[in-house]
Structures are given as C-alpha cells and as structure tokens.
Amino acid sequence: MNPETLLQVQNLSIEFGTSSGRLRALRGIDLEVPKGRIMGLVGESGCGKSTLAYSLSGLLAGNGEVSGGAILFDGADVTKMSDKELRDIRGRRVSMIFQDPMTALNPVITIGRQMLDIQYREPGTNAEKRARAARMLERVGIPDAAAQLGSYPHQFSGGMRQRVCIAMALLTKPDLLIADEPTTALDATLEVQIIELLRELQQEMDCAIVFVSHHLGTVAELCDDVTLMYAGEVVERGSVRDVFHNPAHPYTQALLECDPARMKVATRQLPTIPGMLPNLVDVPQGCIFASRCQHVWERCRSAHPHLSKTATVGHRAACHLLDAEGRT
Numbered sequence: 066m067n068p069e070t071l072l073q074v075q076n077l078s079i080e081f082g083t084s085s086g087r088l089r090a091l092r093g094i095d096l097e098v099p100k101g102r103i104m105g106l107v108g109e110s111g112c113g114k115s116t117l118a119y120s121l122s123g124l125l126a127g128n129g130e131v132s133g134g135a136i137l138f139d140g141a142d143v144t145k146m147s148d149k150e151l152r153d154i155r156g157r158r159v160s161m162i163f164q165d166p167m168t169a170l171n172p173v174i175t176i177g178r179q180m181l182d183i184q185y186r187e188p189g190t191n192a193e194k195r196a197r198a199a200r201m202l203e204r205v206g207i208p209d210a211a212a213q214l215g216s217y218p219h220q221f222s223g224g225m226r227q228r229v230c231i232a233m234a235l236l237t238k239p240d241l242l243i244a245d246e247p248t249t250a251l252d253a254t255l256e257v258q259i260i261e262l263l264r265e266l267q268q269e270m271d272c273a274i275v276f277v278s279h280h281l282g283t284v285a286e287l288c289d290d291v292t293l294m295y296a297g298e299v300v301e302r303g304s305v306r307d308v309f310h311n312p313a314h315p316y317t318q319a320l321l322e323c324d325p326a327r328m329k330v331a332t333r334q335l336p337t338i339p340g341m342l343p344n345l346v347d348v349p350q351g352c353i354f355a356s357r358c359q360h361v362w363e364r365c366r367s368a369h370p371h372l373s374k375t376a377t378v379g380h381r382a383a384c385h386l387l388d389a390e391g392r393t
C-alpha cells in the first residue's frame with residue numbers, strides 16, 4: 066500500500082437480509098483516500114453511499130453483512146476488527162457527521178458534558194477539556210462559546226447544531242472525517258457557510274474527509290477527488306477536475322446534465338434521468354446502468370464492465386465504451 070494512502074477499500078461487498086431476499090447493496094467497491102485529501106461520494110438516493118460511509122467506521126445495520134473484500138484503514142482491516150478495536154478507531158482516528166445533527170447529539174445532556182465525554186481518552190483535567198471544547202465551539206463559529214457549554218442541543222438552530230457536531234467530530238483530531246450529507250437538511254446560505262468551514266478546518270487539521278452528497282456543485286466546491294456510485298457499484302472516479310470537465314461514464318454525464326447549476330436553458334421542472342434503480346435483490350446481468358443508458362449496446366446487456374483507465378492518469382470509469390476505445 067502506498068504510504069500516503071489512509072483508507073483503501075478493496076472489492077468490498079455488503080448485503081442486507083430483507084423479507085424479499087438478500088439485497089446486494091454494495092458490490093465490488095474499490096476506492097482509495099490519501100491522507101489529507103477530500104473525497105466526494107456522489108450518486109442518487111439508494112445508490113449505497115450511506116452503507117459505504119457507515120461501513121468505513123465499522124457501523125453496519127443489524128441485518129447487514131460484509132460478504133467480501135476489505136476496508137484497510139492505515140493498513141488494518143476494519144471489517145475484521147473486534148468491537149473494542151472499532152470503538153478505539155472511532156474514538157480517536159475516525160469521526161462522523163450526519164445529515165441530522167440530532168443523530169449524533171444526546172438531547173438530554175448539555176453540549177459541554179457531551180464534548181467533555183468525547184475527550185475521555187485525551188490527557189488533561191476536566192477544566193482543560195472544557196476549555197478545549199469552548200475553543201472548538203468558538204472555532205466553528207458559535208457565538209459566546211464558553212457560556213453555550215451549558216446549553217442543550219434543542220437550544221441551537223439547525224445550522225448551529227451542525228456546527229456543534231463538526232466541533233465534536235474534530236475535537237479528537239481524527240485522521241478521517243466521514244460526513245454523510247451534512248448540509249442536505251440546511252438551506253443554501255447555511256450550506257455554503259458549512260462547506261467553507263469544513264474546508265478551513267480540513268486545512269488546519271490536515272484530516273482526510275469522505276464527503277457524501279447528491280449535490281454536485283457542493284462536491285465541486287469542496288472536494289479534491291470524486292467517486293460516482295450507481296446502484297451499489299463505483300462507476301467512475303478521479304480528480305474533481307477530470308471527472309466534472311470530462312465525465313467518462315454515461316451516468317456521470319447524465320447527472321451533470323441534470324444539475325441545475327449547469328443547465329443552459331431555464332426550466333421550471335428539474336430534469337431527472339429517466340428510469341429507476343434496478344432491484345438489488347435480483348441484480349441484472351451486464352452493466353448495472355444499461356437499462357437507463359442512452360449509449361447502450363449488446364455487450365452492455367451481457368458483460369459486466371470493469372473500472373477501466375481513461376486517457377487521464379487516475380481517472381477511471383466502468384463503461385464498455387472505454388474498452389471499445391482500446392484503453393483498458
């Protein structure tokens with residue numbers, strides 16, 4: 066493994082037991098996050114972004130199972146860790162922020178107490194830890210931070226609550242921050258503020274971020290690299306610049322065409338990609354995007370495309386059109 070690699074997901078598959086059979090939520094996921102880089106994880110709702118994001122810190126729903134592959138965090142496989150080892154990396158090295166800040170906050174305990182508790186592994190007295198918590202709240206833009214330590218989560222507005230969660234997530238100076246749609250529930254102005262804050266904090270703390278979003282503009286703003294997911298597979302990945310300027314997969318091209326920020330003609334109705342996600346209990350043969358693809362041809366219905374190189378180093382896409390162009 067490259068020493069600069071913090072996280073490497075290798076051929077990861079995850080299944081959920083459901084009443085209609087085994088749902089193959091993730092299949093053969095490969096990705097890499099270097100130290101200190103920001104990677105965007107993009108795809109329509111139901112593509113498996115949250116399943117992947119949660120599995121990175123060893124969190125999987127009770128009916129979920131890793132059916133293959135590995136998640137190497139600094140070389141150690143998260144999928145093989147004991148509960149104690151998982152608690153250890155979650156407490157020190159990996160932090161998460163969620164779409165709904167209340168997921169991470171306890172409604173009946175003050176912010177100050179929760180920020181103290183999260184530092185239980187850190188050295189120092191309680192007074193020092195409270196001071197550290199207040200400094201962190203100040204850093205994320207909470208006015209009158211020291212006095213706010215005595216407040217309960219419901220006393221903050223939605224945007225302020227997400228700032229509190231960011232402060233808590235970064236208090237342990239993690240190497241990896243996983244953010245699952247942290248701005249989706251906020252209005253556009255707050256979203257911009259939170260993105261700016263994340264970018265500043267990432268530079269100060271030099272942590273890597275996996276940033277999950279279905280909003281392409283936000284990913285373009287914040288991220289260095291981007292991974293596109295469709296129906297439980299990685300269909301394209303590369304630097305934000307390469308993928309957004311030169312999308313190689315028809316799914317990425319279609320998503321970009323649907324992005325309001327890029328639309329050339331004003332319209333009242335947002336365009337969407339026609340068709341639906343395939344049934345993941347009975348995964349179709351061939352390319353997973355074939356039923357919705359404008360460029361579909363015979364091979365797409367029978368053979369599964371691998372992530373192939375494009376003309377640009379580090380930029381890959383899983384599409385038979387690339388093989389057809391002769392670069393594999």
Ligand SMILES: Nc1ncnc2c1ncn2[C@@H]1O[C@H](COP(=O)(O)OP(=O)(O)O)[C@@H](O)[C@H]1O
Pocket residue numbers: 081082083088090108109110111112113114115116117126127128129345
């Ligand atoms: N606990 C679960 N049990 C059964 N199916 C699940 C569970 N969690 C997620 N899924 C299914 O896995 C797929 C991926 O879901 P998810 O990771 O939440 O997607 P996203 O975050 O991209 O919207 C979906 O088909 C979803 O219905």
Ligand SMILES: [Mg+2]
Pocket residue numbers: 114115116
């Ligand atoms: Mg999700």
